[in-house]
Amino acid sequence: MAIYVKKFGGTSLANFDRISHVADIIVKHHQEGHSQVIVVSAMFGETDRLIDFARGFNYYNYSREYAVLVSTGEQIAMSLLCMALNEKGVIAKSFNGFQAMIHTDSNHLSANIVDVDSFNLKRCLSDNKIAVVAGFQGIDPDGDITTLGRGGSDTTAVALSATLKAKECLIYTDVDGVYSADPRIVPNAQKIGSIDHGEMLVLSHLGAKVMQPRSVELAAKYKMTIKVLSSFHSEGGTYIRDMDGAPMESPVVRAVTCLKNMAKISLKLSNEYSSKISQFLELCYAKGLKLEMLRIRYPSDGSSQIILECVISNEELEIFDNIIAGTISDKKILGSIISQDKSILSAVGLGLQGHNYSNILSMLVSCLEENDIKIFSICTGDIRVSLLVDDYNIDRALRLSHKVLELDKII
Secondary structure, X not given: OOEEEEEEXXXXXXXXXXXXXXXXXXXXXXXXXXEEEEEEOOOOOHHHHHHHHHOOOOHHHOHXXXXXXXXXXXXXXXXXXXXXXXXXXXXXXXXXXXXXOEEEOOOOOOOOEEEEXXXXXXXXXXXXXXXXXXXXXXXXXXXXXXXXXXXXXXXXXXXHHHHHOOOEEEEEEOOOOXXXXXXXXXXXXXXXXXXXXXXXXXXXXXXXXXXXXXXXXXXXXXXXXXEEEEOOOOXXXXXXXXXXXXXXXXXXXXXXXXXXXXXXXXXXXXXXXXHHHHHHHHHHHHXXXXXXXXXXXXXXXXXXXXXXXXXXXXXXXXXHHHHHHHHOXXXXXXXXXXXXXXXXXXXXXXXXXXXXXXXXXXXXXXXXXXXOOOOOEEEEOOOEEEEEEEHHHHXXXXXXXXXXXXXXXXX
């Protein structure tokens, strides 16, 4: 029997009425003969509530206990959904990360999945039951709870799809697909019917909240097609799949996106710090810190200064400060500038590969400058160009960029 893995996000499970609605979707598909594994996120706002509890402590120093705390949101959602399904006459059984045998490494804040043993889930399905799995969590070699990073339920769903060789991996959310920009900011944003794994991966890294980046990376590894669709109506959707390069008639840029509430950091460091750059980067990874627009300039003119520049979220500044304090002494910091309330505007598309990025960058820079939007930094990659602007300008910058790149005509 074909297996379908379906993930429901926090907005879809925000209250009892919505949980009942999700249960109706699952029951309908069960009656059609679908064998289903359901992955759930925490109810909307629940993870933030749990994180607020942790802010009373130096929680970044207690990653094991932090993981135990924030993983409880998904367990609440899975148990409530199972109750709703059982009351509708369909037998459902819940599984936390340990019970679903999702084995990870010991990075409690952003663990990597090492292996999934599907025995328990397959036994549940063979009994014609629906398996409901708590997303976002796993178990490490010591038997401790780990978490897969913010949005990790997407990664749980993709990992289970790969392990179970699912016929489809369906991601139900509060939007009906992937758009050329956030439609809440850009009213004429266009829904994209299909998008390449690589484009979606970069978009996710740079602010598109439809999918967790790691889940897209995992789907690309296993050449798995994902469908993103709304839990509130069944029409439409976007397929994320291997498109083997840009289609002949596709636009150079597929979408624009943004990361808001960022801080630009510029540190002047003593040359003695050069031996600790790798230690600094390792700690950033271990703490789940995302360094955007990272640039490290080593002295080439005989000076004794290293310049480290990066952009991180405002809320991660405290973690960044602790990492710096743990790797270098104050005497080695020769100067620092921290500029908060910045946003990263990015244009993404397979068509940017090669020389096209310079033309697109020229269009964006000219457009923003003509509209008195100051640019603080520029970064380019294989399929993206990014510009750093003030937070208060980012919505306008998104609309202007979407228009100048003619994304309202996307195919």
